Amino acid sequence: MSLILALIRRDLTLAFRQGGGVGTALGFFLTVVVLLPIGLGPDQALLQRLAPGALWIALLLAVLLSADRIFQQDYEDGSLDIMAMGPMPLELVALAKAIAHWLASSLPLAVAAPLLGFLINLDPAAILPLALAMGLGSVALSLLASIGAAVTVGLRRGGLLVSLLILPLYVPVLIFGVSASTAPGAGPDIATPSLLILSAMALASLVLSPLAAAAALRSYLK
Amino acid sequence: MQTLANPARFVGLANAVLPFVWVATIILFAIGLYGAIVTSPPDYQQGETVRIMFVHVPAAWLALMVYTVMALASAVAIVFRHPLADVAAKTAAPIGATFTFLALATGSLWGKPMWGAWWVWDARLTSMFVLFLLYIGYMAVWQAIDEPHRAALVARIVALVGFVNIPIVKFSVTWWNSLHQPASVFRIDGPTIAPSMLWPLLVMGLAYTLLFLALHLVSIRAEVTARKIRQMRLAEIGER
Numbered sequence: 001m002s003l004i005l006a007l008i009r010r011d012l013t014l015a016f017r018q019g020g021g022v023g024t025a026l027g028f029f030l031t032v033v034v035l036l037p038i039g040l041g042p043d044q045a046l047l048q049r050l051a052p053g054a055l056w057i058a059l060l061l062a063v064l065l066s067a068d069r070i071f072q073q074d075y076e077d078g079s080l081d082i083m084a085m086g087p088m089p090l091e092l093v094a095l096a097k098a099i100a101h102w103l104a105s106s107l108p109l110a111v112a113a114p115l116l117g118f119l120i121n122l123d124p125a126a127i128l129p130l131a132l133a134m135g136l137g138s139v140a141l142s143l144l145a146s147i148g149a150a151v152t153v154g155l156r157r158g159g160l161l162v163s164l165l166i167l168p169l170y171v172p173v174l175i176f177g178v179s180a181s182t183a184p185g186a187g188p189d190i191a192t193p194s195l196l197i198l199s200a201m202a203l204a205s206l207v208l209s210p211l212a213a214a215a216a217l218r219s220y221l222k
Numbered sequence: 223m224q225t226l227a228n229p230a231r232f233v234g235l236a237n238a239v240l241p242f243v244w245v246a247t248i249i250l251f252a253i254g255l256y257g258a259i260v261t262s263p264p265d266y267q268q269g270e271t272v273r274i275m276f277v278h279v280p281a282a283w284l285a286l287m288v289y290t291v292m293a294l295a296s297a298v299a300i301v302f303r304h305p306l307a308d309v310a311a312k313t314a315a316p317i318g319a320t321f322t323f324l325a326l327a328t329g330s331l332w333g334k335p336m337w338g339a340w341w342v343w344d345a346r347l348t349s350m351f352v353l354f355l356l357y358i359g360y361m362a363v364w365q366a367i368d369e370p371h372r373a374a375l376v377a378r379i380v381a382l383v384g385f386v387n388i389p390i391v392k393f394s395v396t397w398w399n400s401l402h403q404p405a406s407v408f409r410i411d412g413p414t415i416a417p418s419m420l421w422p423l424l425v426m427g428l429a430y431t432l433l434f435l436a437l438h439l440v441s442i443r444a445e446v447t448a449r450k451i452r453q454m455r456l457a458e459i460g461e462r
Contacts, residue, residue, distance in 0.1 A: 147379075147383060151363065151376050151379065151380060152366070154367075154372075155366055155367065157366070158366075161359075161362055161363070161366050164355065164358065164359045164362055165359040165362075165363070167355060167359075168352040168355045168356050168359065168384065169383070169386075171348065172390070175348075208383075212379050212382075212383050215379050216375075216379050218375075219372055219376050220372070220376075222372075
């Protein structure tokens, strides 16, 4: 357990001290949100209807943008070989790195999304469901991204392939994420079926994606 | 099973079986198309356009079946580490992608007169499109990784991860309210489709399956030969 925490702390330190990582994703997120009303025209009613979907698409693309970096550096400088030889199973290494990616890249975006929502006239009633759905959905996004990152870790031009491989897996998260964020009569019962399915997907990917990512990493480490 | 796993024996068997498979495919296609175009009646609502079904539905069945074959072959490859299983999975992908594309294209042609749109983003169509992307991604992995052995290891994982989508496609019309009509052949309470239309559909389904079998055998044979040539080239370079 302490090994996992140490690895997460190391990755977070690297991500925040290096700069670039978190900043780029947030900047990209902001760019999409700012460009959207300019491209679609300033119609408030239209923007309100599009806001949750637009925020989700921006989140998804921003996570994809940082996805191929989850294992890349450690693979290139050999740290990953050391981790593979260490006492911790590679599955847990993959899990720890996915959690670090979530904390450093996806979670800040999910937190920033409701704030940026003000720029595109997000319905105030949708803020709470949106924040909740994005918090849960971003877990699934980061974990699925770790599969894509592991599969393409040894490739020189992996970026495009990551998008192609991960896109099909992101589609269900996007569908249920948007429908959980736009729940019209959110009211007292916040746990809509969509939100429950979204959490099921987050939990399933929590179990399955470290296995897949570790298997993919092993084939490169041989 | 063990003897079949020898690539040379497998190619020998494929050579022996293939002529019969081709003949059976052609005969079944002839019967199926005759039933589809001549004997089956036009639908009382859809008119003659219903005949698109005989091309569209079997293609969609095969799109799912081929991915299942691919995932099964990948699972076998993980467990038994046999190269022939990898070859089977690799060569199934382009055929499956073609069937998926055929299902999407004919569905689009059918959707225009029936729904008034070429494409609708509903559950069945979206999940089918996702299946197409999965095939493309799987083929891209084989393309992107130069070394065949490593490509095989990675491709197995990609195929198995993508298998999650197959039940989603199958049950998408049951789980969500969809514009696409629900299952009408494989149902617990029996098919809800008129017998005069059902038998050509089933014959076409069988014909498509045999066509896949024939194409798959041919491309496995080609892949085995390509690998042999690669080995011989490498050996030749090594001798120099």
